[in-house]
Each structure stands twice: as structure tokens, then as C-alpha cells.
């Protein structure tokens with residue numbers, strides 16, 4: 001994939017000089033890393049396996065000349081965000097991307113080992129919340145920055161076969177929209193993506209050769225997400241529907257956040 005990214009979608013003065021991509025060694029996360037680097041922003045990319053991390057890091061250094069650090073870390077672990085904080089001590093992180101979050105494959109709730117779901121919740125809920133708290137505070141204090149949280153269409157409502165995943169992705173999307181409203185006055189952009197099916201190694205592992213229509217290229221979703229970062233609290237990809245339906249559902253959620261924001265101003269006026 002070397003050299004195929006197009007660049008310059010982000011303002012490095014707003015979202016730099018460093019970005020953290022949690023789950024940045026393949027699929028969507030590697031594309032986030034490439035596109036962020038193309039805007040001249042340095043990177044810390046995180047994943048469990050060091051080999052793929054090193055390969056993507058070297059490719060990005062060669063292509064864009066930015067500094068790229070790697071961190072081998074299991075985002076399921078309870079101290080994951082603390083490890084992220086230690087690895088970025090002294091760095092100005094202007095952009096945090098929570099990417100890693102895929103489900104391993106669907107089974108009904110009672111037939112899924114509880115440990116698998118606890119790991120999924122740790123990665124998609126606790127680590128994401130902790131990292132938003134850590135990086136978000138520094139961004140708010142600086143008066144600039146961005147947070148991108150990858151959710152899923154399954155986060156829009158319950159879905160049998162992926163109960164814990166659907167619940168976790170609902171958390172991610174709602175967290176993004178809440179933070180968007182809380183931080184926009186401080187110059188920090190937040191977006192949650194109800195992602196479509198994307199052609200990544202994780203999806204291919206789940207599909208196991210099954211062909212499905214409506215699978216998008218991850219680089220396309222990543223570029224559109226970066227373009228939308230300063231415009232909307234969330235973006236909904238409506239599966240199997242024309243783009244107008246995605247826009248309609250996105251606008252409904254946006255309007256709802258604006259409406260409840262007014263309520264919050266009444267209830268929590270002193271905050």
C-alpha cells in the first residue's frame with residue numbers, strides 16, 4: 001500500500017504535533033495512521049503484535065517523513081490507558097483515534113464465553129473512556145484537538161448474535177456525541193462513526209470467504225471521517241441504503257444532540 005495515501009486532510013496546527021492511533025497496524029487503523037501522517041502529524045501507533053506495527057511505522061516514515069513511535073499493548077488490559085499516558089508523556093497529543101474494537105465473530109449471548117465479552121467491553125468501553133478522559137483534558141486545556149471514536153452500525157440498536165458488541169458500540173457512539181457537545185466550546189472536535197462493513201483483515205477473518213454486498217474500502221471511510229471531523233458529532237453509515245439515507249440518519253442524531261444540549265444547559269448550568 002506504500003505511497004497510495006493522499007494527504008493533507010487535517011490541519012496539523014489544530015490536531016498535531018502528535019496523534020495516537022489505538023489499533024493502528026492494519027485495516028482502518030493503518031489507514032488512519034497513513035492519512036494523519038500525510039498531514040505532517042507525528043504518530044504513536046498501538047497494537048498487540050510488534051511485527052505489523054514495525055512494518056506500518058517504517059512505511060509511514062519512508063512515505064511522509066514524520067516521526068512514528070510504536071507501542072505493543074493489549075487494549076483489553078485494565079492499565080491500557082495508563083500505558084498510553086506513559087508512552088506519550090511530554091508529547092502534545094492533538095488527536096486520539098480509538099480504532100481497535102472489532103468483534104471476533106458472532107454467537108448468541110449465552111453461548112459466548114463471558115471472558116470474551118469482558119475483553120470486548122474492556123477494549124471498547126473502559127479503555128476508550130479512560131483514554132478520552134486523559135487526552136481530552138490536555139486538549140481542553142490547550143484549546144484545540146480532536147477525538148475520533150470508531151463505533152459501528154450495530155451500535156445504533158440491539159443486534160442478536162453480537163449483543164455485547166452492539167451494547168459497547170452504542171456506548172462509543174453516545175460517548176462521542178456527548179463529548180462533542182461538552183468540548184466544542186473548548187475548540188476540541190469529537191466524532192463517533194457508526195461504521196459500515198469495511199474490507200479489513202478483521203472483517204475477512206469473520207466472514208471466512210463469505211461474499212457480502214455493501215463492503216466499503218477502509219481508506220474511503222477514513223478519509224471521509226477526517227473530512228467530517230470538525231462538522232458533526234457522529235456519522236451514520238446506513239447499511240444497504242443510498243447515501244441520502246446516511247445523511248438523513250446522521251442529521252437526526254445531530255439534531256437530537258443539539259436539542260438535549262439545551263436541556264443540559266438548564267440542568268447543569270453551573271458546569
Ligand SMILES: NC(=O)c1ccc[n+]([C@@H]2O[C@H](COP(=O)([O-])OP(=O)(O)OC[C@H]3O[C@@H](n4cnc5c(N)ncnc54)[C@H](OP(=O)(O)O)[C@@H]3O)[C@@H](O)[C@H]2O)c1
Pocket residue numbers: 022023024025026027028029046047048049050052073074075076098099100101102103123150151152153195196197198199200201202203
Ligand atoms: N471492519 C468492519 O467491517 C467494521 C464494521 C463496523 C465497525 N467496525 C469498527 O471499526 C473499527 C476498526 O475495525 P477493523 O476492521 O479495522 O479492525 P479491528 O480489529 O478493530 O482493528 C485492528 C487493529 O487493532 C489492533 N488490535 C485488535 N485488538 C487489539 C487489542 N486487544 N489490543 C491492541 N490492539 C488491538 C490490531 O492489531 P493486533 O491484532 O496486532 O493487536 C490492528 O492493528 C473497530 O472499532 C470496529 O469495531 C469495523
